[in-house]
Amino acid sequence: MAKTLIIYYSSTGYNDRIAKQLAAKTDADLFRIEPVEEYDHDMWxxxxxxxxxREEGQLPALKSGYPDTSQYQQILLGGPSWGYTLANPLQSFLTKADFAGKPVYPWVTFYDHDEKYAEDLRAQLHNGQVQDLLELxxxxxxxxxxxxxxxxDWLTQMN
Ligand SMILES: Cc1cc2nc3c(=O)[nH]c(=O)nc-3n(C[C@H](O)[C@H](O)[C@H](O)COP(=O)(O)O)c2cc1C
Structure with missing residues (x-):
């Protein structure tokens, strides 16, 4: 498999487990997006x-910085749906992340529906070839x- 970096955000652990399972299957490296202030584990x-x-247009500051993507051929990018779109720390990450024209395979976790997640992701992600969204x-x-x-099955479709 192409040299792969997995970038993800997880508040309550689901996406952390998924990212680690993906890494174990692909020998990929992991990069976890971390806000300076963690969010409460209570959803509400x-x-x-x-x-x-969101109302104040103040996305969270991140303490995780940005990974060097130059040594990777493709990126897997995942996180939870928050309020029917990308979680705030992932939105914050995307304001500055540059994917250097590489293929980006996104996944999302959610309870009932994710509305316009794929559309929002494409609008916010810079300079990457966004592939179909895996909905979990x-x-x-x-x-x-x-x-x-x-x-x-998802990984099998990739290079
Ligand atoms: C702030 C917040 C907003 C959420 N909004 C939604 C939502 O709009 N729709 C939905 O299905 N799930 C929503 N959820 C549930 C999360 O998507 C679910 O708990 C998440 O996928 C778990 O991922 P994690 O454990 O990696 O953080 C929300 C959770 C949080 C914390």
């Missing part, structure tokens, strides 16, 4: 903050054999 408390940030609802996340198979 986190949403109060995230919604206010909770029904898949909470079923480890199914998740495992879904991730394997």
């Amino acid at each position: 408390a986190a949403w109060d903050i995230a919604k206010k940030e 609802p909770m029904s898949v996340l909470d079923n480890q054999p199914r998740l495992d198979q879904t991730l394997t």
Whole structure:
């Protein structure tokens, strides 16, 4: 498989587990996006903050910086859906990240629906070839054999 970097954000651990499973299957490197201030693990408390940030146009500062993507041939990019679109730390990351024209394979985790996630991602991501979005609802996340198979099938479609 092409040399791969996995970039992800995870607040409550689902995307962290997915990123690590993907890394184990591909021998890829991991880069975790981390805000300076972590969000509350209670979804509604986190949403109060995230919604206010959006209303005020203040995306969170990040302490994780930006990875050097030059040595990679492709990027996997994942995170949770927040308020039907990209989580605030991922939005913040994308304001400055440059994907150097490389293929970017995105995934998203969510409960019910993700609305216009793919469209928003394409609008916010600079200089990358965004591929089809892998949608991972909770029904898949909470079923480890199914998740495992879904991730394997997804990776098989890549180089
Ligand atoms: C601030 C916030 C907003 C959320 N908004 C949505 C939403 O609009 N739709 C949805 O299906 N899930 C929503 N969720 C649930 C998350 O998508 C779900 O918990 C997440 O995919 C888990 O990823 P993580 O454990 O890697 O953080 C929200 C969660 C948080 C914390």
